[in-house]
Amino acid sequence: MKPFDGLRVIDLSQVWAGPVAARVLADLGADVIKVERPTVPDRIRTAYIAQNDTTGNYWERAPYYTVRNVSKRGLALDLGSDEGIAILRGLLETADVLIESYTPRVLENFGLSWNDLKDQYPRLIMMSLCGYGQTGPRRNSPAFGMGMEPASGISSVSGYEGEPPLKSGNTWVDPFAGIHGLGGLLNALYHRERSGRGQQIDVSMQEGLLQLLGPHFHDYWMNGRLHPGSGNRREGLVRGIYPCAGEDDWIAISVRDEAEWAALAGATGNAAWLDDARLATMAGRHEQHDEIDAAIGEWTATRNKFAAMEELQAAGVPAGAVLNARELMQNEHLLARGLWDAQPVRGFATVPVQRYFPAHVDGEGYGARGPAPHIGEHTDEVLRELLGYDDAKIAELREAGVIDGEPEMLTPPESRAALIQPIDVFLESGSILEVDDQHLERMAAVVARIEADAG
Amino acid sequence: MAADAPRALEGVRIIEIAAGLSVAYAGKLLAQGGAEVIRIEPPEGDAIRLAGPFPGDEPDVDGGGQHAFLNGGKRSVALDVTSEGGAAVAADLIASADVLLTSWKTPSQLPLDDADTMRERFPDTLYVSISPFGRSGPYAGFEGDSHVIEALAGFSYVTGYPDREPVSLGVDTAEFLGGLYGWVTTLVLLNAKAHGEHHHHADIASYETAALTDDHNLAVYHGMGLLRRRFYSRVLGAYPSDIMRCRDGFVSVVPGAPDFATSLALLIDRPEMIDDPLLQLPKERVVRWQDFDALMEPWLMEHDAAEIVQKAQELRLAFAFVPDVADLAADEHLAARGFFEGPGGEPAVGPPVGLSETPLRPAAPPALGEANDELAGARGGSA
Numbered sequence: 072m073k074p075f076d077g078l079r080v081i082d083l084s085q086v087w088a089g090p091v092a093a094r095v096l097a098d099l100g101a102d103v104i105k106v107e108r109p110t111v112p113d114r115i116r117t118a119y120i121a122q123n124d125t126t127g128n129y130w131e132r133a134p135y136y137t138v139r140n141v142s143k144r145g146l147a148l149d150l151g152s153d154e155g156i157a158i159l160r161g162l163l164e165t166a167d168v169l170i171e172s173y174t175p176r177v178l179e180n181f182g183l184s185w186n187d188l189k190d191q192y193p194r195l196i197m198m199s200l201c202g203y204g205q206t207g208p209r210r211n212s213p214a215f216g217m218g219m220e221p222a223s224g225i226s227s228v229s230g231y232e233g234e235p236p237l238k239s240g241n242t243w244v245d246p247f248a249g250i251h252g253l254g255g256l257l258n259a260l261y262h263r264e265r266s267g268r269g270q271q272i273d274v275s276m277q278e279g280l281l282q283l284l285g286p287h288f289h290d291y292w293m294n295g296r297l298h299p300g301s302g303n304r305r306e307g308l309v310r311g312i313y314p315c316a317g318e319d320d321w322i323a324i325s326v327r328d329e330a331e332w333a334a335l336a337g338a339t340g341n342a343a344w345l346d347d348a349r350l351a352t353m354a355g356r357h358e359q360h361d362e363i364d365a366a367i368g369e370w371t372a373t374r375n376k377f378a379a380m381e382e383l384q385a386a387g388v389p390a391g392a393v394l395n396a397r398e399l400m401q402n403e404h405l406l407a408r409g410l411w412d413a414q415p416v417r418g419f420a421t422v423p424v425q426r427y428f429p430a431h432v433d434g435e436g437y438g439a440r441g442p443a444p445h446i447g448e449h450t451d452e453v454l455r456e457l458l459g460y461d462d463a464k465i466a467e468l469r470e471a472g473v474i475d476g477e478p479e480m481l482t483p484p485e486s487r488a489a490l491i492q493p494i495d496v497f498l499e500s501g502s503i504l505e506v507d508d509q510h511l512e513r514m515a516a517v518v519a520r521i522e523a524d525a526g
Numbered sequence: 527m528a529a530d531a532p533r534a535l536e537g538v539r540i541i542e543i544a545a546g547l548s549v550a551y552a553g554k555l556l557a558q559g560g561a562e563v564i565r566i567e568p569p570e571g572d573a574i575r576l577a578g579p580f581p582g583d584e585p586d587v588d589g590g591g592q593h594a595f596l597n598g599g600k601r602s603v604a605l606d607v608t609s610e611g612g613a614a615v616a617a618d619l620i621a622s623a624d625v626l627l628t629s630w631k632t633p634s635q636l637p638l639d640d641a642d643t644m645r646e647r648f649p650d651t652l653y654v655s656i657s658p659f660g661r662s663g664p665y666a667g668f669e670g671d672s673h674v675i676e677a678l679a680g681f682s683y684v685t686g687y688p689d690r691e692p693v694s695l696g697v698d699t700a701e702f703l704g705g706l707y708g709w710v711t712t713l714v715l716l717n718a719k720a721h722g723e724h725h726h727h728a729d730i731a732s733y734e735t736a737a738l739t740d741d742h743n744l745a746v747y748h749g750m751g752l753l754r755r756r757f758y759s760r761v762l763g764a765y766p767s768d769i770m771r772c773r774d775g776f777v778s779v780v781p782g783a784p785d786f787a788t789s790l791a792l793l794i795d796r797p798e799m800i801d802d803p804l805l806q807l808p809k810e811r812v813v814r815w816q817d818f819d820a821l822m823e824p825w826l827m828e829h830d831a832a833e834i835v836q837k838a839q840e841l842r843l844a845f846a847f848v849p850d851v852a853d854l855a856a857d858e859h860l861a862a863r864g865f866f867e868g869p870g871g872e873p874a875v876g877p878p879v880g881l882s883e884t885p886l887r888p889a890a891p892p893a894l895g896e897a898n899d900e901l902a903g904a905r906g907g908s909a
Contacts, residue, residue, distance in 0.1 A: 240684025289591025
């Protein structure tokens with residue numbers, strides 16, 4: 072028994088934030104039907120194809136697509152046709168939730184906006200997710216997660232001191248926005264239990280991200296103060312990222328109070344700090360941060376980052392090794408807690424897929440329930456089961472191209488060639504550390520561990 | 527928004543025992559949904575109240591910015607839960623509640639680190655714990671704030687310049703993610719309870735909630751064995767993706783448009799370049815990213831951000847401003863959406879998501895211990 076057994080979700084969303092929110096509902100038991108236009112499928116399918124191999128149906132072999140879409144069923148449907156729209160409306164009769172991530176004008180043009188649907192489907196909860204929300208002058212502005220971090224002010228408070236605004240190198244903003252939307256949706260489901268009525272969820276990626284700046288806004292309103300990037304330093308803390316032994320190996324340390332300060336001084340052989348009047352307060356330490364950093368860096372430079380982390384944590388100092396993606400995949404703590412599930416990228420390999428709902432509930436978790444669907448993999452089954460269509464009707468729709476078709480933009484040789492990532496350029500630029508030629512073996516070892524732990 | 531709109535979580539009672547930013551954020555979002563959130567905090571006020579910022583930098587236990595942002599809409603009971611008497615009062619409150627929200631590491635006379643005992647003592651209360659690393663696993667005893675957690679979660683390694691140390695963002699992303707998942711987990715389990723399915727304990731590790739968001743770098747490693755590292759604000763695999771200088775500041779430049787080549791050529795007043803492979807072929811831009819920069823930079827330096835973004839958006843390019851907090855506070859789009867309209871007319875940060883029938887509603891934060899007489903009086907709330 073899972074919390075959302077029996078709930079049905081129609082997932083029209085694409086790429087990242089919407090699919091992640093839908094995936095959580097699927098992992099929690101909902102029947103999530105991912106709808107894609109057969110000729111123009113989810114564009115995330117073309118991102119970072121396994122093994123850089125764009126032959127055959129490569130759009131079914133992207134781990135990038137897999138991780139956001141496991142546990143769902145796949146329905147191919149041409150929303151550009153009247154029959155396609157009619158089928159979608161039929162599915163909405165059976166659905167509790169509709170999730171979409173277009174700019175507002177798109178579904179308005181299809182006659183599928185909230186205003187078009189709300190009277191016919193009074194129990195429906197419709198979650199619409201886009202860069203700037205469903206109202207306001209910027210509602211139809213196109214947006215991607217990678218641009219929303221700067222567009223939400225996060226970059227303006229990030230970066231090295233005296234340097235330009237900085238964007239992070241991961242795209243946490245998409246799940247951050249998608250999961251905030253999910254929280255709104257869960258409020259709506261709870262309300263529907265009692266009222267019987269659905270509602271619209273308006274997710275502006277920007278407004279989700281602005282939460283992170285809450286204290287910054289208050290400082291601006293109170294004192295007119297802004298906080299441009301100050302590297303790893305923060306007022307009231309002793310904090311930095313320090314070099315360790317090994318290639319590009321680092322450790323992050325953050326000291327928040329007197330006990331942690333004393334522990335840091337002791338653990339790094341700097342007991343004299345505790346008798347230094349200049350360092351008696353956090354403000355004084357902030358002034359002498361360069362000197363403190365030099366001493367910490369001297370201590371860390373000869374140590375393995377994991378050993379240093381263990382040693383500092385044992386002494387009571389908050390410290391964490393700086394991990395790359397490989398080390399993250401192999402991390403003992405995450406493996407022990409079961410953050411990954413083993414799921415196939417069919418035609419490639421079984422990969423560790425992270426949970427987007429990682430809570431341990433009464434000792435149990437809610438992980439991926441099955442592979443990410445191929446385009447239209449469950450079309451027939453969904454049309455039979457939910458709409459009662461027979462074989463003849465399905466054949467007719469297939470013939471008419473309503474539920475079938477080639478992803479024409481993905482198949483020409485030049486499209487295939489364009490999607491091969493120029494790894495030599497990445498290496499030359501320094502934007503990647505290395506290409507790990509053992510990565511399949513390492514991944515297989517992690518998958519074996521996950522499967523053994525799952526029993 | 528209508529003050530008489532129904533509240534989704536009307537009638538739900540949450541006890542929050544103060545335990546840092548994550549727990550406070552989860553409690554705040556539940557309060558915005560209409561739950562009664564009773565925050566138990568130390569008699570002198572907790573770290574969030576003391577963290578500021580304060581008007582004129584004058585410390586004020588009820589007037590801090592973190593407090594205003596994270597504790598809006600809650601009740602406050604000042605209580606020392608490390609004393610027997612205080613813990614007894616807290617226990618009565620917990621027994622009366624649907625949910626207890628705290629960290630298993632919170633110092634107290636309650637058995638917060640023992641889920642089984644908590645279940646026996648409070649069989650009808652769901653206990654949600656949010657901590658840096660969770661209750662189990664080899665790091666369970668570790669301490670860490672966002673800076674430390676993000677290092678372990680893969681964020682820091684890919685953030686910064688290639689020839690410098692990794693750098694944390696200027697916001698507490700990992701701790702907010704922990705709080706976000708505390709909110710979502712509580713809501714999932716409240717929904718389950720509404721269907722008659724009772725749960726007792728949820729253990730949330732902010733570390734996991736941060737690690738799961740590194741899905742770009744993980745998927746690239748899983749599929750291709752590439753280990754990405756920090757490279758300014760650029761993502762070379764989908765170029766252009768960067769923060770670039772313009773005449774009066776910066777703009778966010780991203781790929782993806784119905785017809786990128788035409789849109790970009792028109793944007794930079796170079797229509798003759800529409801058919802140039804550098805604009806037509808995404809891969810060409812990746813391989814020749816320096817050529818692309820050389821094409822863009824002179825034009826950007828001759829234009830201001832406002833005109834660049836307006837023209838780009840008209841051409842369906844997802845370029846964006848790189849605003850700071852002052853820009854955002856004055857932003858007309860956010861103003862049109864009423865995002866900064868606080869409960870009493872003063873500015874406040876609006877809710878993270880809009881709901882048409884049961885809107886999340888910001889509210890003022892409580893004075894320290896304002897609910898002691900009402901909620902903790904019978905058992906000696908001053909304990």
